[in-house]
Amino acid sequence: MAIGRKTIRIDERAPLLQASGVQVTIGKKRILESADLTLERGELVAIVGPNGAGKSTFARGFCGLRRPDGGSVRWMGVDLSELRGRRLADMRAYVPQRAQVPAGVTVQAAVNIGRSTHLKPLQGLSSEDRDVIAESIARARMEGFEDRDLGTLSGGEMQRVQIAIALAQGSPVLVADEPTAQLDLGATAAISKMLRELVSEGMGVVLIVHDLALAAAIADRVVVMSHGRTIATGTPEAVLSSQLISEVWGVEAELVHKDGRSALHVEWLDHH
């Protein structure tokens, strides 16, 4: 049944994701000028930057949700243009910023749908698929919630279901757009721990995040974006200097990071 399908060659030694010079134009406006990102196995990369810097557009671009107009995106050495449907789904899972919450669907049913790329049309779930689904629910800490209706979940629970759906997809990379944006402190910490666990198991995670203190605490590397470009990449300590924060966000602030705790000391009002 491989009629009309080119075989693709996955390079196991290539980075999970290598994006360079990615451009996206919406209408006549170029939203993304040039953005780069490399993701290795067992690595968590955070994309940070002010509102409107192009973070989400970049992520949607390299995930193939909106195909880029320029630059190169390679997933395990395979060009994005060769990846469609199941093959694209096998490379990465994308967790959207604002999840749609359909009532009348249970957690179990939603996560089952996440596994559906592994099935042929009209084929049912195998016992192996069911194991993966149960494991995804467990890794997202949603055990015991299987029969709950999505409409009855809290924001944090809903976000964990979204991650469970993405994990059931069974791809080596998880890309999440602000998964903690609407969450309280406890839920944010729970999601952060869960994402670090996935990374320690060898997955690659790309996180779009607003909170610099959070990014500094959980990311192996940060990518800073401003005006549609990636302008700095490196470890949080090396990149998120007071000077860069001042240049990019226009705010005087200092990142304090020690003993696994992080805080952003911000000069909220002018003190002269």
Add this chain to the structure above:
Amino acid sequence: MAAALVLAFCASLAFGAVHIPVSDVIGTIFGDKVPETSQQIIEVLRLPRTIEAILVGAALGVAGACLQGALNNPLASPDVIGVTSGAGFGAMLIILLNPASVELLPLSALAFGLIAAGMVFLIGFTGRGGGNITRVILAGIAIAALFSAATAALMSAYPDRVPNAVFFLVGGLTSTGWENLETVWPYFAFGFVLAVFMIRPLDKLMLGDDVAASLGSRPRLIRLLAAIAAAVLASAAAAIAGLLAFLGLVIPHLVRLLGGTNNHTFVIPVSALAGAALLTAADTLARTIAAPVEMPVGPFLVLLGVPLFLWLLRKAV
């Protein structure tokens, strides 16, 4: 629901202007020896009509479920993509302008239902931002208004022939043998098969466009294909039974309320069963209640469906 359908099926064959004992009905189906008149009535008149009721009911139920999923809108029904108005116009062209060639009525209704839907899809799904739900629905309302206006113009031009059109407009089945089905069955077949293949994609779409895209699907394509399945099924249904769009709106809701789930794996097949059962039951009632006069099934369907629907609605919310 399957049991209800079997029951309605048997009742539809047994009851009518002439009552036939249920034993004869079963006998005819399984080829046993039964009185010849009974066998004739069943095979020539009632069986085709019952099969029509089953197909039309199932088609409208599935069309509604597909559209409500594709447009992510609980108010969607075959009206919304112009099919009902288009098919109505196609029927009026024959009934009012060209009553001599009444045998072309199903074909004309089918063709104009599809033409109207085609126009909606052309406007709604092409170009930049195509596939936007609001755009599709607004295009549908505009095209529907266009065909309704054309129908109204025809009706005012030939007021003396309008009574002939009433039966089509309110919707109803007739005992005309297998002829109509012979013309229309490939459209039913195509629509049902496409709908079956859209079940899983519609489930993905239910979790949002981004989740569907994460799973490698193309949300716009899913919308278009599911809407095409709905348009073909609803047009084929209109060709046989006139305008019964109410069924397409209400059946999927009924099924969701009864089943307590929105999964298309459940909603689409059960909508087919429920639509078939309800239309078959309503048609049986419509031709027995004032026998030998036959009522059009459309109003009966509403009388039967609305209280059930409202009762479930109150119970659920």
